[in-house]
Amino acid sequence: MPLVVGAAAALLGLVAVLVAVLSAILPGSGSQSGACQPAAGESVSDIPTAYLRLYHAAGSRYGIEWHLLAGVGKVESDHGRGTGPGISSGRNPAGAAGPMQFMPATWAAFGVDGDHDGRRDVYDPADAIPAAARYLKHGGAPERVRAALFQYNHSRAYVDKVLRQARAYAQGGAHAETSPAECAASAFSAALPPGKAAAEAIAYARAQLGKPYVWGATGPGAFDCSGLTYAAYRAAGVDIPRVSGAQWRQGPRVPHGREQPGDLVFFDSGPGTAANNPGHVGLVVGGGKMIAAPHTGTVVQVQSYRRSTLLGFTRPTAHRRVETRARGAGR
Numbered sequence: 001m002p003l004v005v006g007a008a009a010a011l012l013g014l015v016a017v018l019v020a021v022l023s024a025i026l027p028g029s030g031s032q033s034g035a036c037q038p039a040a041g042e043s044v045s046d047i048p049t050a051y052l053r054l055y056h057a058a059g060s061r062y063g064i065e066w067h068l069l070a071g072v073g074k075v076e077s078d079h080g081r082g083t084g085p086g087i088s089s090g091r092n093p094a095g096a097a098g099p100m101q102f103m104p105a106t107w108a109a110f111g112v113d114g115d116h117d118g119r120r121d122v123y124d125p126a127d128a129i130p131a132a133a134r135y136l137k138h139g140g141a142p143e144r145v146r147a148a149l150f151q152y153n154h155s156r157a158y159v160d161k162v163l164r165q166a167r168a169y170a171q172g173g174a175h176a177e178t179s180p181a182e183c184a185a186s187a188f189s190a191a192l193p194p195g196k197a198a199a200e201a202i203a204y205a206r207a208q209l210g211k212p213y214v215w216g217a218t219g220p221g222a223f224d225c226s227g228l229t230y231a232a233y234r235a236a237g238v239d240i241p242r243v244s245g246a247q248w249r250q251g252p253r254v255p256h257g258r259e260q261p262g263d264l265v266f267f268d269s270g271p272g273t274a275a276n277n278p279g280h281v282g283l284v285v286g287g288g289k290m291i292a293a294p295h296t297g298t299v300v301q302v303q304s305y306r307r308s309t310l311l312g313f314t315r316p317t318a319h320r321r322v323e324t325r326a327r328g329a330g331r
Contacts, residue, residue, distance in 0.1 A: 062133035071166030076101040098122035100132040198262025200236035205291040244281040254313040
């Protein structure tokens with residue numbers, strides 16, 4: 001019996017070590033994972049429409065990721081819905097005011113008349129949200145985002161909390177129907193895409209999350225669907241055609257169910273498209289998800305590709321890498 005118990009204890013110890021190692025190397029595998037184990041309210045649908053529009057507009061104006069502004073807004077006031085003092089009137093015990101919680105001196109220096117009504121109202125999100133973007137830009141964002149957030153609130157815990165929230169929004173939030181198996185597959189495949197080119201393309205696409213859709217755009221400030229995939233693979237040193245139909249025809253095709261992170265996924269988008277001329281394309285990142293620029297009025301985002309209009313997949317990494325790395329998409 002002592003030998004059996006000892007062997008069992010050793011086995012449990014080995015399992016614990018393996019779990020710890022996996023938690024350390026897989027994004028989202030720890031207790032604070034963004035997309036797989038979200039706190040309540042991390043879905044983009046949690047953001048009021050008016051606030052979401054203001055986050056996008058202010059982010060575009062000041063060159064700040066919209067989801068970073070949304071992370072600040074969520075943490076500071078639950079997008080203006082918080083019931084604490086200082087959000088809609090007065091000040092909190094520290095002296096901060098408004099949905100983005102500005103101190104008086106900071107508001108005096110960075111307040112914005114975002115709606116051009118002749119007033120800079122710290123309680124009006126149309127003024128407060130662009131002011132927050134302006135202040136974060138002044139603090140070094142997006143290049144030095146942690147420093148900018150620490151200037152916003154001198155707390156490393158605050159910085160970590162906002163960044164977790166921002167990542168969840170950038171990933172499109174969590175969905176109740178996502179199974180544990182899908183969640184694990186998503187985390188593993190996103191961490192370990194097959195091949196250097198696929199990893200580089202995914203990394204490029206992730207860096208564009210939150211940028212607006214503009215038809216015909218290939219970056220750096222905006223993209224359409226095929227412009228994003230084209231730019232991602234150019235950044236990875238792989239030449240693919242510019243438009244979705246040509247990307248589909250270039251192939252090679254990948255059977256459904258055998259797709260991998262880095263593959264392209266294509267859709268019938270309605271009139272003008274067909275089985276051999278898809279009108280929409282995204283970049284597979286794993287777990288049934290893709291990064292895509294959907295249509296006018298939206299931004300680059302993570303979405304499910306499991307839909308009735310799916311046509312199939314191709315694998316650009318099967319093509320030879322270009323001899324000279326492109327200096328930038330669209331040049």
